[in-house]
Amino acid sequence: MRPEEGTLQSRARAIGAILELLTDQPVVICNGFPSREAYTIADRPTHFYMIGSMGVAAAIGLGVALNKPDKKVIVLDGDGNVLMGMGTLATVGAMRPKNFIHVVLDNEVYGSTGNQPTISRIVRLDQVAKAAGYINVERVREREDIVYEFKDMLAKDGPSLLLIKVNEQVEDVGRVEIEPHEMTQRFKKAIE
Amino acid sequence: MIESDDFVQALQDIGFDFFTGVPYSILGGIIAALMERRLYTPAVREDEAVAMAAGAYMAGKVPCVLMQNSGLGTSLNALISLNLLYEQPCLLLISWRGFQGKDAPEHLVMGQTMTQLLETMKIPHRVLSEATLIEDFKWTAQTFMKQRIPVALLLKKGIVKGLRP
Numbered sequence: 387m388r389p390e391e392g393t394l395q396s397r398a399r400a401i402g403a404i405l406e407l408l409t410d411q412p413v414v415i416c417n418g419f420p421s422r423e424a425y426t427i428a429d430r431p432t433h434f435y436m437i438g439s440m441g442v443a444a445a446i447g448l449g450v451a452l453n454k455p456d457k458k459v460i461v462l463d464g465d466g467n468v469l470m471g472m473g474t475l476a477t478v479g480a481m482r483p484k485n486f487i488h489v490v491l492d493n494e495v496y497g498s499t500g501n502q503p504t505i506s507r508i509v510r511l512d513q514v515a516k517a518a519g520y521i522n523v524e525r526v527r528e529r530e531d532i533v534y535e536f537k538d539m540l541a542k543d544g545p546s547l548l549l550i551k552v553n554e555q556v557e558d559v560g561r562v563e564i565e566p567h568e569m570t571q572r573f574k575k576a577i578e
Numbered sequence: 579m580i581e582s583d584d585f586v587q588a589l590q591d592i593g594f595d596f597f598t599g600v601p602y603s604i605l606g607g608i609i610a611a612l613m614e615r616r617l618y619t620p621a622v623r624e625d626e627a628v629a630m631a632a633g634a635y636m637a638g639k640v641p642c643v644l645m646q647n648s649g650l651g652t653s654l655n656a657l658i659s660l661n662l663l664y665e666q667p668c669l670l671l672i673s674w675r676g677f678q679g680k681d682a683p684e685h686l687v688m689g690q691t692m693t694q695l696l697e698t699m700k701i702p703h704r705v706l707s708e709a710t711l712i713e714d715f716k717w718t719a720q721t722f723m724k725q726r727i728p729v730a731l732l733l734k735k736g737i738v739k740g741l742r743p
Contacts, residue, residue, distance in 0.1 A: 414633070434636070438659030442629035445621075446660070449633020449641075452619060453596060473622035481619065567665040567726075574636045 394527055394553035397491045398423045401462060403532045404489055407540065408460065412450050412577045415462040416443035418498030419556050420491060424462060426559040431576035434569060435562045441470030444478065444488055451483040454577060458485050458540060465492040465506035472514065479519025484543040488515070489536070493552045501554055515547040522546040580708055580738045582607030586615065588711070589642060592719045594669060596634040598627045599644030604673040604733060606741035609644060624649030625656040628728070631668035632660055640722075642669040647676070647692045647732075648685070657728060658699060667722050670701070670730040677734055696730055703730035706737055 397420065405413075405428045414434045415421045421435035436443055447461035468475070468490055478486060490511055495501040512525045521544055524535040532550055539546040564572070585608055597612050598619040599605070612618035621627035624645045631641035645653070650672060661668060675681050676689015696703045702721045706714050714731060721729045 436660070438663065439625075439629065439656045442625055442656050442660065445626040445629035446633040446636075449596075449598075449630035449635075450637045451633075452630075453634050453637035453639050471623075471626060474626050477620075477622055477626060566663045570636060570664045570666055574638070577637065 394551055395529060396555040396557070397493060397497075397552040398427065398555070398557045399529065400491055400532060400550045400552050402427050403529050404460070404462065404536055407533065407536055410576070411458045411460055412447075412454065412573070413460045413462060414443050414447040414450065416440070416464050416467040418464065418467075419559070420462055420464055421562055422559045423557050425562045426557065431572050434573045435564070437562060437566065441467055442474070443467055444471060444474040447488070448474065448478055448481065448483065448486065450577070451486040452481065455483075455485055457577065458487060459483075460487045460489060463488060463490050464497075465490060465494060465511060466496045466504045468511050469504055469506060469509070475511075475515050475518040475520070478545050479515070482519065482521070483545055486545040487536075487539050488520070488545065488547040490547065490549045491552050492549055493554050495554055497554055497556055512547060512549040515549075520545045520547045523549075525549045525551070527551040579736060580711065582611040582739050583614075585738045586611040586617075588715060589669075590617075592715050593640045594642045596631065596639035596641040597644065598630050598634075598641070599671070600624050600627060600646070600649055601644070602646035602673045602675075604735055604738070604740050605644045605646075605671070607739045608671070610741060624653040628653045628656045628661055628668065628670075632664065632666040635666045635668060641667075642671060644671045646673045647688050650692060650695065651688060654695075654699075657701070661728050662699065662701070665726040666728075667726045668728050669718060669722065670728050671733060672730055673733045674705075692732070701728050701730050703732060705732045705734065708737055
């Protein structure tokens with residue numbers, strides 16, 4: 387058992403805390419349960435839910451951020467996803483988009499496939515991001531810290547990374563009920 | 579041979595305004611011209627590049643991704659379950675290593691199977707040539723608009739000037 391486990395909140399609660407602080411900012415959400423949970427908590431046309439292509443959520447968000455410099459772009463990512471596309475931390479660090487906020491919901495497992503451990507318990511992704519050149523990097527687990535740090539990141543120039551340690555709990559949520567091609571057009575229009 | 583700068587200008591003229599990718603020497607001249615125009619965002623992997631292109635498209639851009647054909651292998655999953663599934667178009671400008679089996683061993687399998695791979699994925703593709711360049715670009719723009727999926731132009735050696743002529 388992980389030492390932090392007893393006091394960690396669920397990913398869904400962490401996602402809820404983040405989404406409460408957002409209005410019409412573009413949000414890219416990684417595949418698996420994070421998308422399904424976010425869709426259930428609050429569906430907005432400014433949300434882009436991935437249902438496949440694991441590992442590239444941050445790259446999609448970066449593509450949006452570089453071309454919408456006047457909007458804060460948020461990526462809701464998982465530890466397994468970040469590990470798979472870890473090179474993108476370097477690309478973000480090199481391109482330095484001021485309007486890019488990377489939220490990593492780190493439960494140390496591949497939660498959508500049966501809780502096999504990831505290696506994020508050993509490799510600290512917040513430190514990797516810092517080394518890659520993210521400007522603001524914070525590691526939190528309490529709701530009040532999430533709110534405080536995320537608000538701060540919304541106000542500051544980035545790129546920023548907020549790593550939230552969460553437990554392995556998965557909400558009983560359905561699939562995202564939007565056709566992928568409709569989601570593309572919906573998101574495109576919503577962030578115009 | 580087409581000058582890299584003219585080639586980039588032609589791409590811009592038909593609307594492309596976001597360029598990313600992973601370099602290869604055949605593409606070197608084009609990338610240099612793009613960098614001079616401050617239009618190029620370097621990627622570290624080709625799946626990252628096609629995902630960035632997807633984001634750029636949704637942010638209102640017309641994206642182009644440059645890669646060697648080995649990168650097509652790297653980007654397969656993103657192309658299939660992102661760009662194709664979500665109907666996010668981009669131009670894939672792919673250099674053709676292993677063409678007609680005349681290349682270093684690591685390029686032979688991809689060189690031989692690339693067009694079959696593209697056909698299997700239903701990615702429309704054409705081999706670019708100097709004589710048909712305008713027609714190739716016209717076809718690209720039309721297919722792009724109509725199908726809203728990635729479209730590939732395959733680039734062999736000696737069509738566009740590289741860094742070492």
